[in-house]
Amino acid sequence: MDISSRQTPNYTPEHKSLTRETVATLPKVVLHDHLDGGLRPRTVIELATECGYGALPATGPDALRGWFVDAADSGSLEKYLETFAHTCAVMQTIPALHRVAREAVEDLAEDGVVYAELRFAPEQHRERGLELGAVVDAVVEGIIEGEKTAALAGRTIRARVILCAMRHADRAQEIADLLVGYRNDGDREHRGYVVGFDIAGAEDGFPPSCCTGAFETLRRELVPFTIHAGEAAGIDSLEGAVREGTWRIGHGARLYEDFTADLDTGIEPGRVSAFVRDRQIVLELAPSSNLQTGVVDDLVDHPLPLLQQLGFACTVNTDNRLMSGTTMTDEMMLLVDTFGYGVGELFELTATAIGGAFIPEPERREIMSTLIVPGWDELAENGTGGTTGPVTVDGDRDPGASFELPEEDLAGIDPQLLAELGIDPDDLRPRG
Numbered sequence: 244m245d246i247s248s249r250q251t252p253n254y255t256p257e258h259k260s261l262t263r264e265t266v267a268t269l270p271k272v273v274l275h276d277h278l279d280g281g282l283r284p285r286t287v288i289e290l291a292t293e294c295g296y297g298a299l300p301a302t303g304p305d306a307l308r309g310w311f312v313d314a315a316d317s318g319s320l321e322k323y324l325e326t327f328a329h330t331c332a333v334m335q336t337i338p339a340l341h342r343v344a345r346e347a348v349e350d351l352a353e354d355g356v357v358y359a360e361l362r363f364a365p366e367q368h369r370e371r372g373l374e375l376g377a378v379v380d381a382v383v384e385g386i387i388e389g390e391k392t393a394a395l396a397g398r399t400i401r402a403r404v405i406l407c408a409m410r411h412a413d414r415a416q417e418i419a420d421l422l423v424g425y426r427n428d429g430d431r432e433h434r435g436y437v438v439g440f441d442i443a444g445a446e447d448g449f450p451p452s453c454c455t456g457a458f459e460t461l462r463r464e465l466v467p468f469t470i471h472a473g474e475a476a477g478i479d480s481l482e483g484a485v486r487e488g489t490w491r492i493g494h495g496a497r498l499y500e501d502f503t504a505d506l507d508t509g510i511e512p513g514r515v516s517a518f519v520r521d522r523q524i525v526l527e528l529a530p531s532s533n534l535q536t537g538v539v540d541d542l543v544d545h546p547l548p549l550l551q552q553l554g555f556a557c558t559v560n561t562d563n564r565l566m567s568g569t570t571m572t573d574e575m576m577l578l579v580d581t582f583g584y585g586v587g588e589l590f591e592l593t594a595t596a597i598g599g600a601f602i603p604e605p606e607r608r609e610i611m612s613t614l615i616v617p618g619w620d621e622l623a624e625n626g627t628g629g630t631t632g633p634v635t636v637d638g639d640r641d642p643g644a645s646f647e648l649p650e651e652d653l654a655g656i657d658p659q660l661l662a663e664l665g666i667d668p669d670d671l672r673p674r675g
């Protein structure tokens with residue numbers, strides 16, 4: 244049953260006049276962005292030339308960009324995943340990995356992203372004999388350089404790494420051990436850059452229990468992880484992820500499959516989805532990608548607004564910028580244009596994302612107060628958010644700083660979340 248398409252989200256679009264230009268300037272957070280799914284088309288071509296890879300389906304950057312999006316548009320996760328054969332093929336050397344990581348950070352920063360978790364599967368980059376550790380080092384060094392070059396361009400961004408294991412490859416334990424070793428014994432500068440674990444690849448036929456030993460190791464070593472679930476497979480896969488003790492869920496869009504709808508009581512989450520909501524397990528939703536892989540047939544059917552309304556911890560993500568031809572600004576604009584999202588809803592997604600990041604809590608709080616809130620303040624001050632009924636939020640930020648949101652939008656933000664992020668809910672007060 245597709246409940247999402249029957250429920251019109253209770254948002255009022257009248258005052259929602261966010262433009263693309265405005266959204267582009269907002270400080271954003273992305274938790275789910277694949278390194279091998281976000282290359283610049285020109286870089287794919289140049290790296291292919293450098294390494295002698297002759298199987299690219301197009302020779303010009305624009306044609307190649309179009310090919311990736313078309314191929315990923317097929318409506319099947321398996322087809323979608325085929326596109327990665329080309330990107331991974333050109334990411335088999337230290338300089339190539341370094342460059343791709345650096346450019347990803349630069350591109351995200353250019354898009355106004357202030358915190359990113361980039362994920363990739365080290366095992367996919369060993370075709371030319373690289374050791375797993377060398378692969379991770381190259382990516383981390385590229386990320387560090389990307390942070391520096393972004394700063395030189397006047398953009399502040401912090402980026403971290405999630406190591407993925409491919410579900411079908413049976414190497415999850417090895418990758419979990421690599422991650423634990425890296426975290427405990429890695430180079431001091433690099434250590435903090437690798438923050439979590441994930442399983443990726445074909446979900447159907449490979450339930451989370453396929454990697455249960457790896458998850459056991461990570462739980463024992465207190466390393467957080469996320470699991471792709473509820474994308475190509477449904478509620479059983481989601482239940483499997485929850486049973487493994489996942490901290491977040493990659494996508495989770497199909498949680499609505501265990502909802503029931505009743506005229507008297509409305510929509511009731513079932514056993515699994517209620518657990519996900521009640522434990523506030525963060526959902527890494529990616530509307531464009533979900534549309535491409537056939538989770539929904541039409542964006543208007545995407546469950547994100549419904550899940551957000553029902554109190555799930557929702558975030559919005561790019562997943563694969565190259566394959567989806569998207570950016571964080573684009574994903575947010577889809578929500579603005581399709582569902583009438585305004586400042587309040589976008590802020591809630593951003594606050595949930597930084598709250599769910601795998602970095603230490605003091606760092607999350609610092610990013611919230613120094614990088615995120617000031618940017619939204621500026622939006623309020625410039626009045627470009629189309630806000631009405633201004634409300635002031637004072638967090639533990641610079642004295643005198645103010646943050647205006649429409650009162651009705653603020654009503655939708657979980658006070659607990661703001662408290663966790665160091666913003667006192669009592670400070671949500673009408674101005675004047």
Ligand SMILES: [Zn+2]
Pocket residue numbers: 275277443471493562
């Ligand atoms: Zn993904």
